[in-house]
Amino acid sequence: MKQLHYMIIFLFLFVAGWSCKKESRINYTDGNAPAPAPVTNVKVTVSPGAAILTYKLPSDPQLSYVKAVYEMQPGVFREAKASYYTDTLHLIGFGDTLVHRVQLFSVGKNEKASAPVELLVKPLRPPVLSTFSSITMNATFGGVQISFQNDAKDNLAIALMLDSTGQNTWTTVNTFYTGAPLGTYSVRGFDTTVKKFAVFVRDRWSNRSDTLIKSLKPVYEELIPKTTWSALRLPTDSWLQAEGYRLEQLWDNNIRSIFASTNQSVLPQWVTIDLGKKVVLSRLVEHQQEADHFYAGSAVKKFEVWGSNDPSPDGSWEHWELLGSFSSFKPSGLPLGQTTEEDKNYAWFKGEDFSFNRLLPAIRYIRFKTLETYSMSGQVVMAEVDLWGQQVP
Template sequence: MKTIYLIGAAFITLAWCGCSKEGRLDFVDSNAPAPMQISDVKVEATPGGGILTYKLPADQNLAYVKAVYEIQKGVFREAKSSKYTDTLRLVGFGDELSHNVKIYSVAANEKESDPVIVEVTPKTPPVKTVFKSAVFKETFGGVNVAIANPFKADLAIVILKDTTGNNNWVTVRTFYTAATVGDFAARGFEARPQKFAMYIRDRWNNKSDTVIKTLTPKPEIEIPSDTYKKLVLPTDQVALADPGYNMENLWNGLPDRRLYASSNASSLPQWITIDLGKKVLLSRFKQYMEQNDHCYTGSGLKTFELYGSNAPNPDGSWASWKLLGEFTTLKPSNLPLGQKTNEDINYACNLGADFYFTTQPEAVRYLRIKSLETYSSPGQVVIMELKFFGQIIP
């Protein structure tokens, strides 16, 4: 028996040595020379960057191609591409100046060829184009920035305030977004002339110019919800997921369950009606999403319309209602369904998604929310809370 054990142990040892030797077959030859240079480089300028295409050398030592370039004084970036492709993408430029780019052929042992140097003159970067078209103005309770971001660039919208009137600037809000459009507001300021500033920053810390304005926030209050009540009209959505998910949860502010949910068997579109109990000149409103299962997913409300009336027809028809706005819930990251960032969650669940009116609506007492689309539910609609802002009309 001892002989069998010894033979077995010897076999295992030989097998291990064989595997070890086989694992060392794919080694890096430190003496291999640097590969040949690439050739025939073509440059295509892009907003804030460029696309390089080239001809690869017929060199077995080539492992990858690397570009090294300076996006700001003393700040260098690298772009790499494998030996199986002929394209390098450069990003991060904050200007439209000409930049030298050094392109290296690199071996597996990291030996580099002499660089091929090309000039790249990027088109205007998004941080500048977005700033140029941005609208910075006063709004109810503060200031507002509206942007168009067609390239879906990752941007930070920074709003500052002069706290003393002597150019002592303090950042009051920073909004992060990659959405194609955005409408952001910093609120909580008195309705008097004050100096505000705004600039835009990208993820490489390139910054736009700064605009400084003296703006007077419009007076605004959160409309007290103590007079709100549901108004159930014919054709309104009445079936609930559970009796505990009733419409009053939209405004009762209870910390343990602030959630409205229609039935799982319901269909879209569907609508509910709220009696504010007084006539209100609306400036904006907030929708809060349920964080666990319905934040940019599930039955979270995505697209909807808001209607107003002062004398709704008791038959539930639409003739007495006026469309106040069509809305889609902003997702700051612009990530696809199933993906979200901490900024997304904070915006939708903690701060509340903001909605504004392109045209100031007339004062109304009754509101009707028509749900058109959720994120992934065929019919159920879930809303955590609604808050309305503006002025009460005596």
């Protein structure tokens, strides 16, 4: 027993001594060591707004990392670093296709830098410019509509400005943040007088495109009152109401309450609404549910809007006219399950905005036909529907 007691004491002292030695260990850096030799055999591969450098590292135990210093914009310099575990360095943030001078350094553990290796980089056309060249801006109901294409799926800001005085006094009225490959969105709330609008694109490094300026006259529209709306259940309407989530909650002016069909419902499915009066529609706004079915689950992904003034009592599609076909749009462009505050502001708080691309006839009845949801489970969940346009006297 006494022998076991001594063995335990010995092991405790050994571990304690080993730990102390480990903690007192110091990594020695020679402050007097010379800077490492420069990298060699540098090769450049350019891409839109960027470049990749590959090189041969010097054989020096004091080497810590490789650093590139380059001018992104006149007077704006950026550094890029890569450890000695790799032979590749990425240069990003170029906002043009000009020739940029780059200096490449080897840096030692004592932070001494080698003589620079100088090279010239001419990046390909960056997303901030290619996206701007794709932009169209036209008048729409209540404002302007902007369409864009962003093949690189880069994170960009599209800024809309208004000449508030008519004397080129520009004020930013909306900034739309997106990483989507393409999209169309509208900025509304303007009267129907001719105004000068301007749009430009900016990236995360503050590179900015040229500016597109147009004089446009927004088309008159108003929010269609919901006090006359009612549900019209026709024989072929295929949805089954989930308990407590009534169809009327689509127009109760509360984006926190929802309409939901059951999981036993099938797709496609449609609901029919009697607006109580004839209206000429300019656009439809659909608010997604804030949480579980937000760009996911049973949120609407693809749908059609149909109109009629004389719906068949048997529920057939006779006397119905297709007014528009639409697909859900996510500003961030992120994959399923990932969203941003910009997505939430667009699809829940403001509501997804779907404009009809032609002048429509005045109609009293509409059918909202869901073709696809994000999960394709059969259930459909929506928080609110708004209609804009003009009421017929």
